[in-house]
Amino acid sequence: xxxxxxxxxxxxxxxxxxxxxxxxxxxxxxxxxxxxxxxxxxxxxxxxxxxxxxxxxxxxxxxxxxxxxxxxxxxxxxxxxxxxxxxxxxxxxxxxxxxxxxxxxxxxxxxxxxxxxxx
Numbered sequence: 001x002x003x004x005x006x007x008x009x010x011x012x013x014x015x016x017x018x019x020x021x022x023x024x025x026x027x028x029x030x031x032x033x034x035x036x037x038x039x040x041x042x043x044x045x046x047x048x049x050x051x052x053x054x055x056x057x058x059x060x061x062x063x064x065x066x067x068x069x070x071x072x073x074x075x076x077x078x079x080x081x082x083x084x085x086x087x088x089x090x091x092x093x094x095x096x097x098x099x100x101x102x103x104x105x106x107x108x109x110x111x112x113x114x115x116x117x118x119x
Contacts, residue, residue, distance in 0.1 A: 007061070007062055008058060008061055008062070008091070008093075010091055010092075011054065011057065011058050011061070011087075011091050012058065014054060014091075015051070015054055015055060015058060018047070018050075018051045018054065019051075021047065022044070022047060022048065022051065025040065025043060025044045025047060026044065028040050029041060029044065052079070053079065053080070053083045053084060053087055054087055055069070056069060056070075056079050056084055057084050057087040057088050057091075057095075060084065060088075060095070060100065060103050061088065061093060061095075066103055066104050078104070079104065081097040081098075081100035081101045081104065082097045082100075084097075084100045085097045085099070085100050
């Protein structure tokens with residue numbers, strides 16, 4: 001069995017564990033009702049927001065264009081450059097908010113369709 005090299009393994013393992021936790025939260029949503037269900041949905045929304053930030057950080061560190069990650073983003077729902085740089089710093093990668101803004105803006109002015117990237 002060959003061992004596949006993974007870029008940024010600590011961040012990738014965190015994303016995988018978040019995937020499992022998200023599935024557990026979803027099961028709790030289906031099992032609940034009323035106000036309990038509402039509270040669990042709020043938990044999932046908060047957890048999903050943090051997961052999105054980790055996924056975008058992983059994509060940026062790997063050099064994936066932002067438009068390949070999110071082709072459509074509603075106004076007011078744009079990712080926070082300071083959050084992405086904070087996650088990168090947490091995992092030991094020095095990335096400034098200005099570098100993140102450049103990554104987000106550079107992808108917006110890119111000509112032609114965004115390339116599809118398999119994760």
